[in-house]
Amino acid sequence: MEKKGELKLAYTILVVLLVVGIGAYVAFPQRAPEQPVRILFQNIGGKVLFDHKQHFSSDGYGYGCKDCHHDIDKDDERPSACSECHLNEPGDAPKRSDALHKQCIECHKDSGSGPVDCSQCHVR
């Protein structure tokens, strides 16, 4: 009789823990997409340090995710790496380095700030 009671108590505790666990999971869902802070591009033109966070944070330059990640429609979607589509050789999408050069430099020109010369981005 006592054994049965203990077993019932154990089951009750298990159920309570499960419910609490699920509750916590629902209340604290995974945060919206993680965002790298800085990205170091290593390439034959010389290293390029890209301050990713500075470009999108509101106390930085304040751009939206989709200003650069054109594969997403909303800022809370998780974007794919450019290199998922922009390969080292041109294909359906322009070559990776051409796409990056175009996006980075055009925006710097349009906004009238940000580096446009090779050596301002590439460090040897």
Ligand code: HEC
């Ligand atoms: C000024 C342009 C720009 C802005 C704004 C921007 N990103 Fe990025 N992001 C990039 C570039 C460039 C990369 C490097 C991608 C690569 O190496 O293929 C990148 C990489 C990433 C990656 C890593 C992708 C991978 O799988 O390697 C994630 C995740 C990401 N960004 C999320 C975000 C989110 C979320 C926001 C908005 C809060 C955002 N980005 C804003 C340009 C930008």
Ligand code: HEC
């Ligand atoms: C899901 C695939 C995909 C991803 C991810 C992607 N692109 Fe693209 N991108 C394309 C395709 C396809 C084109 C060509 C057709 C078009 O303009 O939509 C393109 C076009 C471009 C262009 C215009 C090129 C031109 O000559 O007009 C730029 C710039 C660009 N991408 C930059 C980026 C950058 C930077 C990233 C990462 C932050 C990125 N793309 C991520 C598929 C992708």
Ligand code: HEC
């Ligand atoms: C949508 C617009 C936009 C895009 C795309 C963009 N930038 Fe910028 N970037 C800026 C602006 C605006 C500044 C600020 C310049 C200032 O205030 O001095 C800047 C500044 C910089 C600086 C100098 C200051 C710092 O943050 O280190 C570097 C380096 C830089 N960008 C690299 C890049 C690279 C590399 C890419 C492409 C992977 C890129 N940017 C794409 C808008 C952009």
Ligand code: HEC
């Ligand atoms: C706004 C910053 C920026 C400027 C300005 C810039 N680049 Fe780049 N460059 C990049 C980025 C980002 C990449 C892509 C790196 C990667 O894919 O690892 C790149 C890639 C390259 C590559 C490698 C190409 C490949 O196919 O692997 C070469 C070479 C290069 N740049 C030369 C230059 C020259 C020459 C200039 C001046 C005419 C220049 N870059 C201006 C940011 C810049």
